Amino acid sequence: MLSPTAHMPDRFPARHANVIPIQPATNDTESRQGTVRCSTCSMRSICMPPELSAEDLAKLDTVICSSRSVKRGDTLYRAGDGFQSIYAIRVGSFKTVVMHRDGREHVTGFQIAGEALGLDGVCAGQHNCDAIALEDSVVCIIPFAKLEVLCRELRPMQHHIYQMMSSEIVRESGQMMLLGTMSAEQRLAAFLLNLSKRFKRRGFSPAEFNLRMTREEIGCYLGMKLETVSRMFSRFQRDRLVCANGKTVKITDPDGLARV
Amino acid sequence: MLSPTAHMPDRFPARHANVIPIQPATNDTESRQGTVRCSTCSMRSICMPPELSAEDLAKLDTVICSSRSVKRGDTLYRAGDGFQSIYAIRVGSFKTVVMHRDGREHVTGFQIAGEALGLDGVCAGQHNCDAIALEDSVVCIIPFAKLEVLCRELRPMQHHIYQMMSSEIVRESGQMMLLGTMSAEQRLAAFLLNLSKRFKRRGFSPAEFNLRMTREEIGCYLGMKLETVSRMFSRFQRDRLVCANGKTVKITDPDGLARV
């Protein structure tokens, strides 16, 4: 584990996050959002295990007590940055990007409100990818060292973190299958249905939503070129499966889309 | 049924170092109820965190105390099987395969001695893929519920499990990048160099080793057809980067391979 004195990359203002000592609430100098409380957060049913008692939640509030705003296009963290915290998205959305030394980029995921960021950093003590906001966003900062302490006390939290990491492993397996075996058409269909499902889970319309990412970013996630993404959208439109107008997408025939 | 001793598959000539099963120091005669001891296992430096005390190891021995033999071609677990344990490979190697309902298969990983299997099961309480032995193998059985208890007591173990899961996330990110952005030639080169590195880590020759998987399995892992795998091997041979003879591979120009 990195020592608490591990230096902060200078592109991050030093007041950020993890250097804040073990002190509850009031001190979040860097947050533009004020105090964060899991105990009263509307996203809790998505972020946290259901079986936490009021007492457990109080403990949680001492660990997760600061947030951070990230403007569209800005990075939450970059590959190589020292790892101190994981993040839960409160508002907005992100993409995670890994880069090969030759400059080749690949989008490994899109994350929306209620989802976690940064789990890849535990492994080597430094982040493995860039996390970039697709729109103005707010994240809860979860200092990982403190979380580990908490997880030794609260069995449900411990299990929940294992589940979160395992889910990410399973998600990536599915994405590998998509990239390894599906046609461009099938990939885009799977992508849209997956987004739809996640929006639905959060109480939004599964049928109509706004894409926060460009065709190029979608392509980079699905392993194809932006022109191909555009062509597949046109094909779906022609086949009356979706009605796509720029970033606005309306899924008119989800079953048909699933059968592609 | 289960063979009492892990034997070396005789189809592999003995002159290749890594063919010799990576034998733990203890003589473990058998499956399932055979005694396994992390405290005296030669793989421990690969499987476990270094900072465990003798006392910690004794605790570990109460959790990880049985092993299981899996014959070539047999499954350790299947997608859908209830999740109870994770596994550490003592001897041999495996592939993990996810299947789409339409029958499409994708190999998500190859695991060799010292590596873990089954972490994908935590998420939904059931395994997400099939784990199939590529050769006669032996795994340590690690009951996950007991491991969780242990991790609440032993900080280094707790952190180690987080690291293992995070490593898997990072590994899969890299594989997604490979599948999403690289040419067939680059994929095979990256695959061979990755295997080489893992063998080296275990004290075997990084330059010469035996593939335990078929061209088809490699292709299914790298998102290409077996014919393409074969063609790429021939191309590397022509360019004097590797000397491939069926399953025997000798990397003659690792730098050249990395530059592909």
Next chain:
DNA sequence: CGAAGTCTTGATCGAGGTCAAGAATTGTGG
């Protein structure tokens, strides 16, 4: 030994990449 599985190589084809041009959308400053 023969059968089944695995590997190599050639010939051909097509999905998706590349290049190009123009349309639509978004953002910015006056």
Next chain:
DNA sequence: CCACAATTCTTGACCTCGATCAAGACTTCG
């Protein structure tokens, strides 16, 4: 508010890498 520049998106024409089909060689094993 509009004008205009910068992104982003769509569509067409063409080309390439890797898939597909096919045949034969080699390996493994009962």
